Amino acid sequence: MVFWFVTTRSETTRDRSSGGTSQAPTSRSAREARISCNRKTWRFARRSTRPRCSKRSSAASPALTAVLSQVSKVAGSESTVLITGETGTGKELVARAIHRRSRRASRGFVAVNCAAIPRDLIASELFGHEKGAFTGALQRRLGRFELADGGTIFLDEVGELAPDTQVALLRVLQEREFERVGGQQPIRVDVRVVAATNRDLTEAVADGTFRQDLFYRLNVFPLEMPPLRARQEDITVLVEYFIDRYARKAGKTIRRVSKRTLDLLKAYPWPGNVRELQNVIERSVILSDTDEFTVDESWLSTKPTGESRRGMSSTLASHEKALIEDRAAGHCRARVRAHGSGRTTRHSTFNA
Ligand SMILES: Nc1ncnc2c1ncn2[C@@H]1O[C@H](COP(=O)(O)OP(=O)(O)OP(=O)(O)O)[C@@H](O)[C@H]1O
Ligand SMILES: [Mg+2]
Numbered sequence: 001m002v003f004w005f006v007t008t009r010s011e012t013t014r015d016r017s018s019g020g021t022s023q024a025p026t027s028r029s030a031r032e033a034r035i036s037c038n039r040k041t042w043r044f045a046r047r048s049t050r051p052r053c054s055k056r057s058s059a060a061s062p063a064l065t066a067v068l069s070q071v072s073k074v075a076g077s078e079s080t081v082l083i084t085g086e087t088g089t090g091k092e093l094v095a096r097a098i099h100r101r102s103r104r105a106s107r108g109f110v111a112v113n114c115a116a117i118p119r120d121l122i123a124s125e126l127f128g129h130e131k132g133a134f135t136g137a138l139q140r141r142l143g144r145f146e147l148a149d150g151g152t153i154f155l156d157e158v159g160e161l162a163p164d165t166q167v168a169l170l171r172v173l174q175e176r177e178f179e180r181v182g183g184q185q186p187i188r189v190d191v192r193v194v195a196a197t198n199r200d201l202t203e204a205v206a207d208g209t210f211r212q213d214l215f216y217r218l219n220v221f222p223l224e225m226p227p228l229r230a231r232q233e234d235i236t237v238l239v240e241y242f243i244d245r246y247a248r249k250a251g252k253t254i255r256r257v258s259k260r261t262l263d264l265l266k267a268y269p270w271p272g273n274v275r276e277l278q279n280v281i282e283r284s285v286i287l288s289d290t291d292e293f294t295v296d297e298s299w300l301s302t303k304p305t306g307e308s309r310r311g312m313s314s315t316l317a318s319h320e321k322a323l324i325e326d327r328a329a330g331h332c333r334a335r336v337r338a339h340g341s342g343r344t345t346r347h348s349t350f351n352a
Helices: 062-075 091-100 119-127 163-175 201-206 212-218 232-250 259-267 273-287 312-319 328-338
Strands: 006-008 032-037 042-047 081-084 109-113 152-156 192-197 221-224 345-347
Touching (some): 062 221
Parallel strands (some): 081 221, 109 152
Antiparallel strands (some): 006 345
16 A cells, blocks of 8 residues: 555646546656655755655554555445545545546546535536426536446535435435436436545434435445544654645745744644645745745644544544555655646645
8 A cells, every 4th residue: 555645636626516537647747855854854855866765754644544544445346435534634535546546547536515516406416407497407417426427426525415415315326326307217327426524424313414324325434534633643744745835836945844843733733634734834835935944833723623623532443453554665656756746736645
């Protein structure tokens, strides 16, 4: 298993209204970063040669290693996957990784943000509609399930679905069959379903806001993303990765991260998880006037919310037993890719 890896997708495919499609990995960038470390600082130096891997940055946390192990095992199956975890932990990255490592990788990855589509439009968005099905339906439109035929549909924020849509979704999951809005003809699709939510769906089932039968349909292979505070070991390499990324964007050179800064970043509980860390680093890089990376300590004072702390202990417990796969072989190779640059390439410290 590879620890570091690259997520390839066009920034434009984030627009869920058009449905994203996966893309082939771009070629390795000539500009790569060599990272070396001494006791006090991390040093960054641009090199045009293959980087050597820093020993210190190769250690993935046990929690992330466990998730990646599960990802690599489930990716090749056709099973429905339910990814849970706090906001910003990388659920969507994992969904894309599963698709990329699956037999469906050459076909579409269609993301649907269930919380973002107005309730009265969701049936048409998911299943499409026939011409004249309702006022404004001027022509036939394919829904996300049809667009994802042969590929993967990613039902993000699935916990936010309204009850009537939950019923409709249940049928598709059971029968892989549906009708377009205003249509009579049953349509069959070959779609793999990956869903994600930051809600505790067992609680939602208990309080009656999420259908139990749908929960069991989705929860075939559960994957829980650990919060960043439960994988402190990953912070150093994420910091190094984001600095490199945003320094390039800003045309700046950052060579060092002070030990104090790194200690601060490691000590902070990151209620917004990787997304918050990413934002803090982007902001710091923009404001940086020197080649030493520092952060404004006042940005790290957010108190974690009750919701963001949810599931911390269960996350840790659920990862205890997971197998650790061999990641040595892929590590250097993927690290090179993680430092490659490309206009349409999104880099990630996940791999697929
Ligand atoms: N391991 C990682 N390496 C690099 N970037 C990461 C990693 N994990 C998360 N990110 C980045 O953090 C941000 C949040 O990730 P993502 O959107 O996958 O999280 P999420 O769990 O789906 O969050 P939400 O529940 O709020 O939708 C993204 O910009 C993503 O690229
Ligand atoms: Mg998400």
